Structure formats: C-alpha cells, structure tokens
Amino acid sequence: MSQTTLPESVVGEASVSGVSWGAVAAGAVVIAALSLMLLAFGAGMGFSAVSPWSGSAMSTTTLGVVAGIYLLVAACLSSAVGGYIAGRLRRKWARLHTHEVYFRDTAHGFIAWAFATVITAAFLASASANIAGSAVAGLAQATGRQATGSPVDYYTDALLRPTGAPASTADNRGEVLRILNNGLREGDVSATDRSYLAQLIAGKTGLSQSDAEKRVGEVIDQAKVAADTARKAAARFSLWLAASLLLGAFAASLAATEGGQLRDRSDIEV
Incomplete structure (x- = not known):
C-alpha cells in the first residue's frame, strides 16, 4: 500500500498556528492605549462644556448626543489603528487561498479588538472601584460616620x-x-x-x-x-456603548485585512 508524502514546506505550514499572537497582542495594546487617550480627551472636553451657570453651557440632551457620537468616532479610530497593526505585523502565509487569507486577517483584527476590550474594561472597572472606595472612605472619615452617598x-x-x-x-x-x-x-x-x-x-x-x-x-x-431621568440616561449610554463596540469590531476587522494585504504586497514588491 503506497503512502503519500507531503513536501516539508506544506507540513511546516500546516504545523504553524494560524494566529500570530504577537501581532494580535500588539494591536490590542494599541487599541487599549488609544481608547484610554481618546476617552480622557473626550472627558476633558465634556467637562469644559459643562457649566453650573444657567445658559452658559450646552443642554444635557445635546451633550449626551455629542458624547455618544464622540464615543463612536473614538472607538472607530482606535480600533482601526490597532486592527491595521495586527494585520500588518502578522506572519506571511504561503500556499493559502485568497479567501482563507482574508478570513485570517479579519480574525486577527477581531481578536485584537476583543482582547483590547477586555483589557480596557478591566482597567476602567479597577480604576472606578479604587476611586469610589477612596471617596467613600474619605467622606466617612471626615464626617465620623458611615457615608451612604444616596441621592x-x-x-x-x-x-x-x-x-x-x-x-x-x-x-x-x-x-x-x-x-x-x-x-x-x-x-x-x-x-x-x-x-x-x-x-x-x-x-x-x-x-x-x-x-x-x-x-x-x-x-x-x-x-x-x-430616578426616571437617571434610568433613561443609563439606557442611552448603554446603547451608545453597544454601538461603539460593534463599530469598533467592524473597523478593527476591516483595517486588519487592509494591513494584511499591504504586508503581502510589500513582500512581492521586494
């Protein structure tokens, strides 16, 4: 009974992971860093637009819409840059169909976005918990009693x-x-x-x-x-956040395919 022996190059290609984890990690770090930077910038601009004096600042509704649009833009920009880096830095795949290469590039961008989302969420949750804990402890110490902080x-x-x-x-x-x-x-x-x-x-x-x-x-x-105003504000923020995450995932995946194509074309030109 004859045995079919595959070329060493094909065997080596099959044994290599389809995910370039180094490129994914680099893209995720870039997405997380840019997201935090853009969020900090947006928070600063938002505080500058808010004023305690009546008539000297934009309305709450306008501020909410502007903040939501900015959240979409920030998510798109940071995810696109990180996804492009993840696609551009991945290894070159030989003897693969164009559709498979496209899928892998898309997956690299999506995985980088997912990784960055988890990192950013963990960082923001930890920072919020530390700030809230310090504020409550300081207020309780200043008043000499347990602070409720209830509206x-x-x-x-x-x-x-x-x-x-x-x-x-x-x-x-x-x-x-x-x-x-x-x-x-x-x-x-x-x-x-x-x-x-x-x-x-x-x-x-x-x-x-x-x-x-x-x-x-x-x-x-x-x-x-x-209470109803707070509920509506929380609902709107959740919808804006979900939309920004969806847009970020799409931008990262699309940018990764572009980065991967440029990476392959640069090898051909050389």
Whole structure:
C-alpha cells in the first residue's frame, strides 16, 4: 500500500498556528492605549462644556448626543489603528487561498479588538472601584460616620426643611431615608407611609397636615422624575456603548485585512 508524502514546506505550514499572537497582542495594546487617550480627551472636553451657570453651557440632551457620537468616532479610530497593526505585523502565509487569507486577517483584527476590550474594561472597572472606595472612605472619615452617598438624601432634607428656624431632624432622618429608598425601589410610596411622613413632617416643621401631605407628594414626584431621568440616561449610554463596540469590531476587522494585504504586497514588491 503506497503512502503519500507531503513536501516539508506544506507540513511546516500546516504545523504553524494560524494566529500570530504577537501581532494580535500588539494591536490590542494599541487599541487599549488609544481608547484610554481618546476617552480622557473626550472627558476633558465634556467637562469644559459643562457649566453650573444657567445658559452658559450646552443642554444635557445635546451633550449626551455629542458624547455618544464622540464615543463612536473614538472607538472607530482606535480600533482601526490597532486592527491595521495586527494585520500588518502578522506572519506571511504561503500556499493559502485568497479567501482563507482574508478570513485570517479579519480574525486577527477581531481578536485584537476583543482582547483590547477586555483589557480596557478591566482597567476602567479597577480604576472606578479604587476611586469610589477612596471617596467613600474619605467622606466617612471626615464626617465620623458611615457615608451612604444616596441621592435621596437631598429629598430627605427637602421633606424635613422647616418653614421658620431650622430644627434638629437627626433622629428621624434615617427613617425617612429608608422610607424613600423603599418607595423608589417598589415604584411608589404606600399611602400608609405617605400619611406617616406627613405626620412626622408636620410635627417637625410646624406645617398643617394638609400642607405636609402636599410637600410629601411633591418631593416623591421629584424623586421619581430624578430616578426616571437617571434610568433613561443609563439606557442611552448603554446603547451608545453597544454601538461603539460593534463599530469598533467592524473597523478593527476591516483595517486588519487592509494591513494584511499591504504586508503581502510589500513582500512581492521586494
């Protein structure tokens, strides 16, 4: 029975990995570095566009749209540069069909983008956790107590704000805060809790029962509006982020094919 012996060059080619991990790592590092640089630049420009003075800065809606578009552009640029480097630095593949070379180049760009996305996400998560932990610890040390940092604290202050001279409300603040937190979590404050809050506020501020109930309703509505605004902002940011990631993956893959083709043509010209 005869045996077919493959040429050594073909055997060597088959034994070599189809992924040039060095090129992928280089492209991923470039994508991550450019992404962080562009995000830092965008954050600086965003802070410069925000002002506490009314009428002196762009609206929140406009700022959100501009930030989303910038996120798309930054993702496209950083991914394209990194993908091009991954494709240009990969090894040359001999005796492969053009479609296979195209697929491998595309895969190099996509893998580099995926690797960079994981690196960037891990870095941002770690940095955010460290910053948040330091801020909470510093605030707790400065106040001498556990810092809650809840946005509902403001509405608690509004509920217990007296009409005349300020009164001490430290004994009831925690209870009111828990009632508001529970109401926001459940979607509404129950009638029993509303009545209790109105009685508590009437006793603390000197308001009549009807005025106290009116204040409770107004502040609860304000808290709902703030929570709904935050929810919509988070949803829009998530959609912009998903779109930027999708665009980045496409840009990295496309740029890698261009880099790979230029790498092969440069060998032929030489």
